[in-house]
Amino acid sequence: MKIAVVTTGDEILQGIIIDTNSAWISERCHMFGHEIVYHASVGDSEKDIINALKHAETIADCVIVSGGLGPTVDDITVESAAKGFSVQLQFDQNAYADIERFFEKAKRPMAKTNKKQAMIPEGGKILCNKFGTAPGVQVKFGKAIFFFLPGVPSELYQIFGDSIEPWLKSQSSGYCEYKVLRCFGMPEASIDEKISDIDLCGCRLSFRVKFPEVLLKIICRSDDKEVAAASIEKVAGQIKDRLQEVVYGEGDLGMAHVLGEMLTNKGLTISLAESCTGGLVSDLITNVPGASKYFKAGIVSYSNDVKEKLLEVPKATIETKGAVSEETVLATASGIRKISNSSIGIGISGIAGPEGGSKEKPVGIVYMAYSTKDEEKAFKHFFSGDRERIKLLASMTAINMVRLYLTKNINLQE
């Protein structure tokens, strides 16, 4: 079934509130195997509402509308719709009784204006609103089924769950399965190029950039749930073969989470000596619940004397090689590892900008290193963008550096 979602309200059009109802409704419709073809938002204007609903009716089998069911003068969605499709409004005794009961229960007097909420298009069916006065309405206009729902999220969720979900389920055939592959370290265009010729086995592939990551979603619709799942696995396998370590995980868990699981499984601990990333790597790592099991300490050393004093970096190293150098990050990585008595130490230093760059060391240059009792290695990167973007890119690259190190050193243990 093709579904259109229309939300109404001047506040949405003026950018005062962000329309979250459309995404909420769409996610559920999509889950039941329906295709959402259109979202629209219009203001509290009869003409605009009619235009949008008539357009929706031409492209969808079902139109879900939210907003404008309240009692005030600017709540005109249902009456505009009825007018647009030349259907009469009728006073609905049951709807009115529900509204009366709501006010009785709330021990508040009912305003005259609430009576208008019981006016329902001919042929329509009311959908019980447990949390407010505006009943939902289900009605056929033209060739599409329309659902009218309040814009207040809590009321919308309840009516949708109780009255629309069962109907959506009954209207859908087959299954929609999906899997998300999480990628880091290769831009969207290159990923696309690398996998453009794989056999999609009837699946659909969508790309989403969640900067600086790229999420690949493999979607399969089938009458047979197992067939869908098997097709997805085949496609996922091909993608992983092509992209290798660029695919760092699946589903909802981000890279810091994946790293956390690797550290936990191997019984390792980690500590950080950050400079240009300013604490962001620590922040990302400690966003993962339970990070205290493997994260011991982070030092953000913005000044050179802190690098010398706390991280025990030789003064000569900073003086001869500079704070932003391979030698310094190797020294801070090893310093923080020893001081905190961790399995792995990480050192990062660079120039996040916008000031502080030079010809030899431009804004965006970042050195990073890891240090373990057996091995240490430094890397040099150039990132582009503003300060926050460089911080984020450098931080994710540092986390990925540890992930790759652990992937390749599968037997590393304390």
Place this chain on the structure above:
Amino acid sequence: MKIAVVTTGDEILQGIIIDTNSAWISERCHMFGHEIVYHASVGDSEKDIINALKHAETIADCVIVSGGLGPTVDDITVESAAKGFSVQLQFDQNAYADIERFFEKAKRPMAKTNKKQAMIPEGGKILCNKFGTAPGVQVKFGKAIFFFLPGVPSELYQIFGDSIEPWLKSQSSGYCEYKVLRCFGMPEASIDEKISDIDLCGCRLSFRVKFPEVLLKIICRSDDKEVAAASIEKVAGQIKDRLQEVVYGEGDLGMAHVLGEMLTNKGLTISLAESCTGGLVSDLITNVPGASKYFKAGIVSYSNDVKEKLLEVPKATIETKGAVSEETVLATASGIRKISNSSIGIGISGIAGPEGGSKEKPVGIVYMAYSTKDEEKAFKHFFSGDRERIKLLASMTAINMVRLYLTKNINLQE
């Protein structure tokens, strides 16, 4: 001028991402006195894109489109639009040169697929994208001016600000002035209650929660620019009188920025000893360009031995009072101040959850303290929400603690 906003992307229609671009664009158009008549979102389907753009062209003078300018096969917005309005695409040498430069600067090879991003509809003008490869496009289709922008917010904001805002301004009559007051530490409903009866002097007031801050926008339209500005100042003055120190700043600069300016003006330096906030305070402070002038060091001490070893917290304090206690944060604040030789030391310790809470010290409890050579003080807070929310609330509250301390100690100097 009537404006329509169209966003594209399967992920929006499937409810995977919430479309925030429409609200962002609309807010700005509205500010310049234009009327937004329509929002629509469609999937990455040629037919649906053409349908939506053709509908928009019939109801608006200007159509702003975001999304689908990337290099991959599902990025088809511009080519679909050109097809729908029967306009040829042409290879644009300047656009191509910009894309080449982007990859050169990033020291990455350009994928073949990026070439497609330089195909521009005949008669179109490219709008420079400083942060990505997809140039914006301005072109007249039918009777409306169309703007095509990338869906990535940072890229969209830059192109919109540089290329569309000046044009929107030129198309509007009269003046629309505004001022944003930034508030922290009081919920939206309480702010509303406190200021509900002030004289708005013809201005409009809008509330926006940018968690955990509340932004109050005072907007005034007038034929006379100075009259508008004066009205805004009157309203801003009344709001500041009512809300006092809850209003921490104006405009775009966040609290870490405001704190940075205070520290710079007073010639003070700061260092942090974080525990439950995990580096987020350091991250927020170092997001401000030039933070290296006043930020010396941060230590994220997740383990007790790091607290003892690096921050010189007496073992007895942690053993008798616990790591999450007034005594410990006072000790870490004073420890980091002395070690880093800073004017102000901050200590934070708490339980961010979801595990680790107890009856006496539930999830969400956070102690924080500041320490200077003259004074030290600790505070106890309870925050609610998930781990990331508690980290953010605690971090912002800690930055605000220093701001309030400096506001009250206006003569504090090194």
